[in-house]
Amino acid sequence: MSSFDRNDRPLVDVRHLKQYFNITVGPLRTKALKAVDDVSFSIRSGETLGLVGESGCGKTTVGRSILHLYQPTGGEVEFEGRLIKTKSDINELRKKATMVFQDPYSSLNPRMTVSDIIGEPLDIHKMYANKAERMERILELMDRVGLNSEHASRYAHEFSGGQRQRIGIARALALRPEFIVCDEPVSALDVSIQAQVINMFVELQEQMGLTYLFIAHDILVVRHISDRIAVMYLGKMVELADASVIYDQPLHPYTRSLMSAVPQPDPKVARANKRIVLSGDIPSPLNAPSGCPFRTRCPHAAPCCAEAMPEFKEVESGHFVACHRVNEL
Amino acid sequence: MNKRFTMHIDVDAFLPATDEEKAYMVQMRPSSTFFRDGVKRLLKNKVATVSLIIILIITLSSLIIPAFWPYSYESMLGVRPGKSVDASFNNLSPFEYGETEQARIAAGETVFPHIFGTDSSGRDYFIRVIYGTRISLAVGFFASLIVLIIGMTIGSIAGYCGGKVDLIIMRFVDMIYSLPDMLMVILLATVLKQTLAPVLEGTSLARIGVNIISLFVVFGVLYWVSMSRLIRGQILSLREQEYVLAAKAAGAKGGWIIRKHLLPNCISVVVISTALQIPSAIFTESFLSFVGLGVNAPMPSLGSLASDALNGLSSYPYRMVIPAVVISLIVLSLNLFGDGLRDAFDPKLRT
Structure with a gap:
């Protein structure tokens, strides 16, 4: 929702990203767990791309693979038009792209003071000339995220969840990044704090021209902050469109059922809406169904769905869907 | 009956809070670190505190008394x-x-x-006991330090790298573990005594004595394995923590992560096991001195004093009893203190 001046140059371009993990399934036997399987999308400079999906569908893995915290099994990631390949590319990427973590409790080292946590990226990349400059920068960051600068020498466990998440955000901002992967940054917080933190994300985006990949499972949160929304299911991307389009005219059956589950504040509207309840559970990514991964739970599944994975194609301008029967529904 | 529903509202209660009131609400409790909490718990433990006092008295007296005592250990x-x-x-x-x-x-x-x-x-026996205590404590302390440094380095590398590196290091550790350690200590001490003597000739290390140097080497070579296993286990679990991933996302390399994140978080376990390592080193040193592989005469250690006393055991039993009591006192209080440290600092035991 940023009013930041936007152009169409993609800041991050992800092409056919694959991330498999080897899981031991028996003595000396391993099997590839396809956490992310052939995902392609791009994020324009200054926009917020929301990424939603059930837990275990690979949202977090996408975020981490883009940042090369995991070495991707396949595919390419381009950042500012440069392919990320060698170690020095990754090193450069670290200065410009960073991450805010889900759990504000485990993502801060309990043995470090707030100023050390926030200053760590500066220490790693030696971004200051002397101690005074470092402290000045840390205090500026704390001020920016609304933390009291008197608390710089305290330990993380002395803060509340919301304050801890602010520490995590200040740390992410330390290197003046352009791109931040927000990995469910508000799902560990209670609702009143969620609003504060989300508004802070929006403000920071406006002030600093940030680009976000905003991962969450709460559609309302994602809709509030995102320009475009991508929906993932079982390691694959099933739909990608502008936030309002996804919300009002979803095309993929999975997105439709997801949207019908969003709570409506107006009881009249809520009663009129029909909830699409899916049967069964999400299949294990270790034995994903053949063809379309959603076919086992899809109310519109046809024989053709079992044969081939539907292509992730643009059906309208800027609206991508992966479904064989998208034109019939 | 014309009873109406009435209500009294105290308007003051609905006034917005002033800034001072808000500040009062968000007051934080005084900063307390993990270390300060641990020390507080340690001091509450009477056994550990008494042990600490005994260790301090013994250590200080072994350091200070020889300076002003009118007799020397060798004259x-x-x-x-x-x-x-x-x-x-x-x-x-x-x-x-x-x-x-x-x-x-x-x-x-x-x-x-x-x-x-x-x-x-x-020779004045009191000063010999004091000096022997000094030697035994120094051997225990430095041997544990060597064990700590080697064990910590290798253990943290194995734990952090994982995979093949971990596998190779751990099989090597298993090999050393499977050797009978007393036999190895005696063999190594004998061999090193022969080989080190010409090497050290004329250097300042020669003054300390070939036997003690070889003792340190023996400790370094043999006893780092349990320390490295312990640290590897700690690091294996710590490296899955999200703050390690956060450090990686900030661009940290392996060495930085180990130094800044992993080791500080297992430091309490390290301190505790080092405290427990010291008495075992003292004990081994005493044992080796007792069988004649320890310090060079005329330098005494508690073990060699006890060994010498063996000859006149029936006439002068106190010469055996005194060093034995001092060894027991040191080992016992260090062990009790180590236990107290563990109770105070190991968060897993805390309810």
Whole structure:
């Protein structure tokens, strides 16, 4: 929702990203767990791309693979038009792209003071000339995220969840990044704090021209902050469109059922809406169904769905869907 | 009946809070670190506190007393230049004096007493025990330090790298583990004594004594394995923490992550096991000295003192008892203190 001046140059371009993990399934036997399987999308400079999906569908893995915290099994990631390949590319990427973590409790080292946590990226990349400059920068960051600068020498466990998440955000901002992967940054917080933190994300985006990949499972949160929304299911991307389009005219059956589950504040509207309840559970990514991964739970599944994975194609301008029967529904 | 529903509202209660009131609500409790909490818990533990005091007294006295004590650990009191050996100084009982000393006392001089008597060569036994304690403590401390450094380095590398590196290091550790350690200690100490002597000749290390150096090497080579296993286990679990991933996302390399994130978080376990390692090193040193592989004569250690006392056990049992009691006291209080440390600092035991 940023009013930041936007152009169409993609800041991050992800092409056919694959991330498999080897899981031991028996003595000396391993099997590839396809956490992310052939995902392609791009994020324009200054926009917020929301990424939603059930837990275990690979949202977090996408975020981490883009940042090369995991070495991707396949595919390419381009950042500012440069392919990320060698170690020095990754090193450069670290200065410009960073991450805010889900759990504000485990993502801060309990043995470090707030100023050390926030200053760590500066220490790693030696971004200051002397101690005074470092402290000045840390205090500026704390001020920016609304933390009291008197608390710089305290330990993380002395803060509340919301304050801890602010520490995590200040740390992410330390290197003046352009791109931040927000990995469910508000799902560990209670609702009143969620609003504060989300508004802070929006403000920071406006002030600093940030680009976000905003991962969450709460559609309302994602809709509030995102320009475009991508929906993932079982390691694959099933739909990608502008936030309002996804919300009002979803095309993929999975997105439709997801949207019908969003709570409506107006009881009249809520009663009129029909909830699409899916049967069964999400299949294990270790034995994903053949063809379309959603076919086992899809109310519109046809024989053709079992044969081939539907292509992730643009059906309208800027609206991508992966479904064989998208034109019939 | 014209009863109406009425309600009294205290308007003051609905006034917005002032800034001072808000500040009052968000007050934080005074900063308390993990370390300060641990020390508080440690001091509450009476056994550990008493043990700590005993260790401090023994350590300080072994460091300070030799500086002003009128007798030295190596001087034989009966030997005077140009005269025959005065045998009356040998094997004195506690608070007895040699012939010349008795003469001086008779002449009105004060003579410093031999609190524990003298040994068979006429050396003041008290200062020998004190000096032996100093040697034993130093061996225990430095041997544990060597074990700590080697174990910590190798353990953290194995734990952090994982995979093949971990596998190779751990199989090597298993190999060393499977050797009978006393046999290895004796073999290594004997071999090193032979090989190190010419190498150290003339260096400042030679003054410390080849035997002690070889003891350190033996400790370093053999006893790092349990420390490295312990640290590897800790690091294996710590490296899955999200703050490690956060450090990686900030661009940190392996060495940085180990130094800044992993080791500080397992430091309590390390301190505790080092505290428990010291008594075992002291014990091994005493044992080796007892069988004759320890310190070079005339330097005493508690083990060699006990070993020497074996010859006159029936006549002078106290010469055996005193070093034995000191060893027991040191080992016992270090062990109890180590246990107290663990109770105070190991968060897993905390309810």
